[in-house]
Amino acid sequence: MRYFIHFAYDGTAYCGWQVQPGVPTVQAVLDKALGQVLRQPVHTVGSGRTDTGVHASHQVAHFEAELPLGLTLELLRYRLNRALPPDVQVLRVHEVGSHDHARFSAEARTYEYFVSLRPDPFRRDQALYLDRAPDVAAMNEAASYLVGQYDFTAFSKVKGGENHYVCYLYEAGWHDDPRQPDGLVFRIRANRFVRGMVRLVVGTLLDVGRGKLTPAEFQQVLYRQQRIAASGAAPAKGLYLSRVEYAAGIVPNELGFVDPAHPA
Amino acid sequence: MRYFIHFAYDGTAYCGWQVQPGVPTVQAVLDKALGQVLRQPVHTVGSGRTDTGVHASHQVAHFEAELPLGLTLELLRYRLNRALPPDVQVLRVHEVGSHDHARFSAEARTYEYFVSLRPDPFRRDQALYLDRAPDVAAMNEAASYLVGQYDFTAFSKVKGGENHYVCYLYEAGWHDDPRQPDGLVFRIRANRFVRGMVRLVVGTLLDVGRGKLTPAEFQQVLYRQQRIAASGAAPAKGLYLSRVEYAAGIVPNELGFVDPAHPA
Structure with missing residues (x-):
């Protein structure tokens, strides 16, 4: 299955979003946390890069994984946030179609x-x-x-x-x-x-x-x-x-999700 | 002359307000910056202590010093903020009476x-x-x-x-x-x-x-x-x-001062 993951980060300690060998990046810590919680290698694809020191109040990436039986998306979010450092935190995870793409569908x-x-x-x-x-x-x-x-x-x-x-x-x-x-x-x-x-x-x-x-x-x-x-x-x-917008239907407006950058 | 200094700090990196030998405290960095800018030893007296990791959006202290000729209070504030680390910043400095006390007059x-x-x-x-x-x-x-x-x-x-x-x-x-x-x-x-x-x-x-x-x-x-x-x-x-209140008249309500914890 393919999933969208919505998250926020304080970019101060990171050399930007994208994985680069030898330096801390947001993508590296997110992929690592997903791998730990899902017990399989996970590679995220971001909606776009951010540079060193740049923050995100709302960034989106997609990944493909098999969720263990009984692991709800809310529980996944909870476990990811415990596995992640406090300067990178997940807002939401939801299923998308197999062709929905964090970057190209934005x-x-x-x-x-x-x-x-x-x-x-x-x-x-x-x-x-x-x-x-x-x-x-x-x-x-x-x-x-x-x-x-x-x-x-x-x-x-x-x-x-x-x-x-x-x-x-x-x-x-x-x-x-x-x-x-x-x-x-x-x-x-x-x-x-x-x-x-x-x-x-x-x-x-x-x-x-x-x-x-x-x-x-x-x-x-x-x-x-x-x-x-x-x-x-x-x-x-x-x-x-602060916001990535997708075609209608890709990101469902589920109850309980508040976009921190754009509260209702 | 005696002055009140109003300031804010992120307490994360400090072992509280009060000077203690061998550990970083807010009072120590404030006294050091005052000493550097005023070129004389300065010892502040705070309105009260804060513990390790506790913040202040508005703390007050008093000190006694001779201001160099031509140094306005606004220029003093500007120079102090350049001398201070970014996690401790001065909001305002003003003159008080010789018996006004940051702690006992609160x-x-x-x-x-x-x-x-x-x-x-x-x-x-x-x-x-x-x-x-x-x-x-x-x-x-x-x-x-x-x-x-x-x-x-x-x-x-x-x-x-x-x-x-x-x-x-x-x-x-x-x-x-x-x-x-x-x-x-x-x-x-x-x-x-x-x-x-x-x-x-x-x-x-x-x-x-x-x-x-x-x-x-x-x-x-x-x-x-x-x-x-x-x-x-x-x-x-x-x-x-977030606020220390004094008897009327000690802290003048000058134009341009906005209490960040209690904006008008």
């Missing part, structure tokens, strides 16, 4: 970037602290130019690593963080992302927020398809993969 | 205890995870018996360490955590607390929430002034000192 992904406007000991690895409040209106004017179908070469980390750089953005904007006083969150939702895209978009938007770049100049960066040297990537610690 | 203290009802990788050291939702109504019935003036010998860690065990509780109750879906927070406000009191109260209330103890039995624990062996202290990681 129709949209959402990332959130968290900024704290006061030094917060409790979010020191989980949000970017800014000493001065940025100009949110200017950042949102600039962000609005990203919505639609564009070539994101200007906001790609490695030229040549992808087949193409065209992404369709459904949403890109800054909001007050409903959970944190003195907090901001940038939410960006697209059919796909190219490597390093969100951190480069955020880093350049923060330059708009600081007045180093006008919203019109930001738009020119996108149109010219040329990365500007001045603006760097925003630090990994503020970035969260 | 009229009330508030602690909060955070419980998470789902495994949350981002709060693994900052909240207690409970696998099953406790009976909040029963816990609140039990907690209501604490409000008023009582001898808290039953909820004291070390018999004999205090002059007396009488505390006046203004508030004790469980609430939905406004910042966390699937989160609970217990808030307790009193004129004073005896050692280990909040964690023992929370541990015993959680036994009421699990059905191990009735609210009436909880009340008997308080009245008999005898600790029950069965109920232990709740883990330190969920506990936060």
Whole structure:
């Protein structure tokens, strides 16, 4: 049988999602825990990679396994969370069809970037602290130019690593963080992302927020398809993969499942 | 001159607030940062201790120092936060009268205890995870018996360490955590607390929430002034000192100061 596994992780201690020899990765600890609990080798396929230090409030992967008789999915979740380190925890496991694929069946992904406007000991690895409040209106004017179908070469980390750089953005904007006083969150939702895209978009938007770049100049960066040297990537610690959306029916809306990133 | 310093810390890496030789404490790093920035030996006096692993979203201390000419209090705060580790950060510094005392002038203290009802990788050291939702109504019935003036010998860690065990509780109750879906927070406000009191109260209330103890039995624990062996202290990681209140006038309500534990 094939299963989807939904999980969250604090990426601080990991060299990203994907298994790499000799370094700790989220996929490695998840595969190991699944192997221990199911007593068979398990290899997960993620919805996409996250880089070193990037978090996920909601990531999805699929795997194939034979569940031992009597092991319910709720019990599997419970045992996995006991087998996993506390910085990687499973939200839910459910059965899918044999062709449902965590990566290829995903129709949209959402990332959130968290900024704290006061030094917060409790979010020191989980949000970017800014000493001065940025100009949110200017950042949102600039962000609005990203919505639609564009070539994101200007906001790609490695030229040549992808087949193409065209992404369709459904949403890109800054909001007050409903959970944190003195907090901001940038939410960006697209059919796909190219490597390093969100951190480069955020880093350049923060330059708009600081007045180093006008919203019109930001738009020119996108149109010219040329990365500007001045603006760097925003630090990994503020970035969260927060939602992966699939075609209707793949992820059943069962009672008792609360998406922590998007509570009802 | 004498100053009050307001600050927050993640207590995970510290052996509590108070300086002890050979172990990391919050007071030690704060005194060191003050000494570095002010270029003179500084010794802070805290509003009270916190134990190993206990956090503070808002703690207060006083110190005496001569501020170098031209060093504003806002600049002092900025420099202190650069000198401090990211898990201890200053919220505010202000001048007080020469007899205002962080400990003896405090009229009330508030602690909060955070419980998470789902495994949350981002709060693994900052909240207690409970696998099953406790009976909040029963816990609140039990907690209501604490409000008023009582001898808290039953909820004291070390018999004999205090002059007396009488505390006046203004508030004790469980609430939905406004910042966390699937989160609970217990808030307790009193004129004073005896050692280990909040964690023992929370541990015993959680036994009421699990059905191990009735609210009436909880009340008997308080009245008999005898600790029950069965109920232990709740883990330190969920506990936060969240507010210290002083007589009117000691802490001026200056513009720009937001109490992170109690935003307006």
